[in-house]
Amino acid sequence: MTPDPRLTAIHEALVEYFGVPKVREPWDPLTQLIYSMIASRTKTEDADGVMRELRRTYTTWDELRDAPLGEVERAIAGVTFAEVKAPRVKAILMQITARVGELTLDFLAKYRTDKIREWLEQFEGVGPQVSAAVVNFSALRRRALCVDANHLRVAQRLGLTARADAGLTEERLMRVIPESWDAVKLDEHHALVKRLAQTVCTFAEPRCGECPLRTGCPYGTRQLEGRD
DSSP states (O other): OOOOHHHHHHHHHHHHHHOOOOOOOOOOHHHHHHHHHHHTTSOHHHHHHHHHHHHHHOSSHHHHHHSOHHHHHHHTTTSTTHHHHHHHHHHHHHHHHHHHSSSOOGGGGGSOHHHHHHHHTTSTTOOHHHHHHHHHHSTTOOSOOOOOHHHHHHHHHTTSSOSOOHHHHHHHHHHHSOTTOOHHHHHHHHHHHHHHHHHTSOSSSOOGGGOTTOTTOHHHHHHHHHHO
8 A cells, every 4th residue: 555644744743742762772572572461551651660670570581480470460560450461471471481492482583573473462461562562672673563552542533543453553554654664663653652642642631732743633623623
């Protein structure tokens, strides 16, 4: 499909508003998987704090895998739905070990991106959002767009996608994103959209009058017209 010029315009407007995000220092795929699973539906600063504590507490992820469930739940208590995420993380670490023979995802680097995502999504709790984060944010550095709840909200309000889940929205956006956008540019785009969602285009009280994307935003137009 032909690239949608709106995406380039959105990206440029967000860079002008927020500045260029700091380039990520990628983690190994396993570490990124653990982070992405615990960070879902959680504020970034809270998830980051929990991850730092996990890395201080456990010398290796094997220790996290082998820790009692109650201990793991307490260790990630700072994220939302810790009681659900703890058993899922522990189970996935055990399943990876059983299938691979050791606790690592480094071997995924030799596979095509679609095969990596298919392999990851076989595990409970790993959907398109998490698999996209692993292949794009980690040292794998493949082309994928992580569409979390924040990114999804902005895309829907801008009219880039109709009501759809994260996986379908990613598919639609990837078809119209410029082919020149590499993995780092896609990561940067996600970071900018997520920051907009968390600071301006919030769920409960969006500040449409301050939004750098308000021109041409159907949702913003309705909100601003409703105040007149």
